[in-house]
Amino acid sequence: MIRLLKLEYLKNLNYRPFKIFAGIYFLILIALLFVGLVDFDILGAKVNLKEQGMYNFPSIWNFTTYIVGLLKIFLGCIIVFSICQEFSNRMFKQNLIDGLSREEFIASKLLTITVFTAFSTLFVFVVTFILGKSYSATQESDLIFKEIYFIFNYFLKLFTFFSFLMFLSVLFRKSIFVFLGFFMIWFAELILSGVEKFSIVQKFDPKQPAEQINHTYLTDFLPLGSMSNLIPNPAIRTNMAKMFGMEFKFEYPFYSVIACIVWSIIFVAGSYYILKKKDW
Amino acid sequence: MEKILEVRNLTKKFKQIAVNNISFDVEKGNVYGLLGPNGSGKSTTFGMLLSTINPTSGHWKWFGKEGTDTETLKKIGAIIEQPNFYPYLSAEKNLEIVATIKGAPKQRIDQVLETVNLLTRKKDVFSSYSLGMKQRLAIASALLANPEVLILDEPTNGLDPEGIIQIRDIINSIAKSGTTIIVASHLLDEIEKICSHVIVLKHGSAIYSGSVDAMSNTKGFFELKGDDNIALISALNSLNIFASVKETDKLVVAQISEDMSASDLNKKLFEKGIFLSHLMKKKESLETQFLELVKQSNS
Numbered sequence: 168m169i170r171l172l173k174l175e176y177l178k179n180l181n182y183r184p185f186k187i188f189a190g191i192y193f194l195i196l197i198a199l200l201f202v203g204l205v206d207f208d209i210l211g212a213k214v215n216l217k218e219q220g221m222y223n224f225p226s227i228w229n230f231t232t233y234i235v236g237l238l239k240i241f242l243g244c245i246i247v248f249s250i251c252q253e254f255s256n257r258m259f260k261q262n263l264i265d266g267l268s269r270e271e272f273i274a275s276k277l278l279t280i281t282v283f284t285a286f287s288t289l290f291v292f293v294v295t296f297i298l299g300k301s302y303s304a305t306q307e308s309d310l311i312f313k314e315i316y317f318i319f320n321y322f323l324k325l326f327t328f329f330s331f332l333m334f335l336s337v338l339f340r341k342s343i344f345v346f347l348g349f350f351m352i353w354f355a356e357l358i359l360s361g362v363e364k365f366s367i368v369q370k371f372d373p374k375q376p377a378e379q380i381n382h383t384y385l386t387d388f389l390p391l392g393s394m395s396n397l398i399p400n401p402a403i404r405t406n407m408a409k410m411f412g413m414e415f416k417f418e419y420p421f422y423s424v425i426a427c428i429v430w431s432i433i434f435v436a437g438s439y440y441i442l443k444k445k446d447w
Numbered sequence: 448m449e450k451i452l453e454v455r456n457l458t459k460k461f462k463q464i465a466v467n468n469i470s471f472d473v474e475k476g477n478v479y480g481l482l483g484p485n486g487s488g489k490s491t492t493f494g495m496l497l498s499t500i501n502p503t504s505g506h507w508k509w510f511g512k513e514g515t516d517t518e519t520l521k522k523i524g525a526i527i528e529q530p531n532f533y534p535y536l537s538a539e540k541n542l543e544i545v546a547t548i549k550g551a552p553k554q555r556i557d558q559v560l561e562t563v564n565l566l567t568r569k570k571d572v573f574s575s576y577s578l579g580m581k582q583r584l585a586i587a588s589a590l591l592a593n594p595e596v597l598i599l600d601e602p603t604n605g606l607d608p609e610g611i612i613q614i615r616d617i618i619n620s621i622a623k624s625g626t627t628i629i630v631a632s633h634l635l636d637e638i639e640k641i642c643s644h645v646i647v648l649k650h651g652s653a654i655y656s657g658s659v660d661a662m663s664n665t666k667g668f669f670e671l672k673g674d675d676n677i678a679l680i681s682a683l684n685s686l687n688i689f690a691s692v693k694e695t696d697k698l699v700v701a702q703i704s705e706d707m708s709a710s711d712l713n714k715k716l717f718e719k720g721i722f723l724s725h726l727m728k729k730k731e732s733l734e735t736q737f738l739e740l741v742k743q744s745n746s
Contacts, residue, residue, distance in 0.1 A: 170547060173547055174544060174548065177540060177543055177547065181535060181536055182535060183535065256531065256532075257529075258532075260527075260531065263498060263520075264498075264525050265520065266520035266521040266549050267517070267548045446501060447499040447500065
């Protein structure tokens with residue numbers, strides 16, 4: 168394992184996209200996390216995310232993981248570029264000939280993914296904790312860690328997302344096709360879930376509203392859907408949303424967690440299958 | 448003789464058959480040439496033996512062990528088609544990656560770079576190298592783990608004459624050290640200079656496998672020139688020991704059917720009062736033999 172980590176370290180450290188995207192990622196990350204301290208001008212009204220309760224325990228875990236989760240594409244770019252260049256430079260073939268097995272190749276990429284995910288998770292945890300400690304209205308210890316599970320969800324979300332990109336990279340082998348494929352799947356999921364929700368709304372029976380609102384949508388279990396369900400949009404938790412009478416209801420997305428784990432396994436196994444079956 | 452590689456009935460079908468039921472053996476310490484025109488299945492054969500291509504059928508043994516696993520690959524040094532390296536990394540870092548994969552000690556990096564005369568350029572990124580340097584770096588990389596077998600697929604492809612000579616010298620010195628080498632090339636005079644054995648491929652089939660000497664059953668020919676070629680030809684015919692006597696470009700070519708030395712022939716012609724200005728005993732070049740073989744398999 169140390170050998171595979173060393174290999175990835177040698178391959179990536181001097182790789183330009185790695186430096187660029189890692190740099191952008193951390194710059195935007197830091198900027199975003201402190202965005203709540205700045206006043207925004209929205210439609211003439213001053214909005215300050217801090218005053219909207221963004222930095223309050225326990226919902227801060229939801230806010231930060233959601234916002235930082237949006238940036239995962241920058242780390243994703245590193246994964247896509249570094250895997251695709253293995254194919255475009257014919258290095259995968261060369262690695263095989265030099266004596267790296269297909270299993271080891273997948274394992275080394277998974278290690279990179281895990282390191283990225285773990286590092287990002289740790290970073291979010293530390294920064295959230297510090298921000299919460301500094302700015303949260305409540306400092307009660309049982310509230311602080313009440314929603315700590317968002318950190319775990321964040322880890323799983325990133326891991327699944329990166330496995331997904333690894334799979335697409337192995338499948339298409341050219342970064343441009345990977346991004347095209349990714350957006351196609353994204354739109355396909357949006358359309359499918361729109362169709363499904365519409366068909367259910369059509370059959371809406373006013374006699375049993377509650378049952379139908381809690382309906383589980385099959386399209387929620389598509390890869391991107393299950394990832395996004397891990398961390399709900401926190402806009403609804405702002406003080407402003409509360410003013411409008413919106414109520415935040417969140418149940419732990421147990422099924423989405425399962426779905427993400429299953430998808431990760433499919434993506435890793437699928438990548439391995441492609442490497443095994445194709446002639447290089 | 449210890450067998451390094453035994454290939455039996457190896458076949459690969461893409462849309463058409465690329466490699467058709469070939470079998471051959473590679474013995475330790477010899478230099479093998481894999482000959483064949485473009486598209487005859489040389490690279491596909493190497494691909495299967497190096498585990499990058501899944502065979503359709505057939506099997507092989509490396510060092511007596513079935514198939515190709517990563518341990519086997521670590522004992523093989525291979526260059527395929529073109530030098531593959533991470534273009535954004537220096538030669539040294541690239542070799543460090545290979546050393547990490549193969550489990551070779553780091554000190555070997557400078558040694559192999561010295562062998563191919565690239566030590567002074569080791570900090571430069573690969574993309575800044577010339578084709579000849581890239582090819583030499585590929586050889587360095589193949590030598591990194593002290594391989595028992597070296598596989599070279601078109602090692603002189605696209606190189607200028609100087610580059611070709613450099614690569615040939617390197618290959619020759621490796622061959623002298625007792626490393627088994629399998630080299631594919633369509634540059635036949637290259638192969639002729641370094642190989643003791645050849646395997647000839649055509650349309651995916653092996654049409655010959657054996658030593659270079661046994662490849663053709665002819666015993667060679669004499670090239671002669673005298674002051675009077677007509678008298679020379681009639682004298683040669685009267686000796687009755689040649690399969691054929693032909694005049695080409697002011698030279699007389701006599702195909703040998705019974706072996707005889709050049710000095711014997713000179714003596715006999717001298718006795719007949721014919722004085723030669725040129726006499727040379729020659730073997731058919733690999734090129735002629737190869738073309739002959741390909742022609743035979745056509746008919």
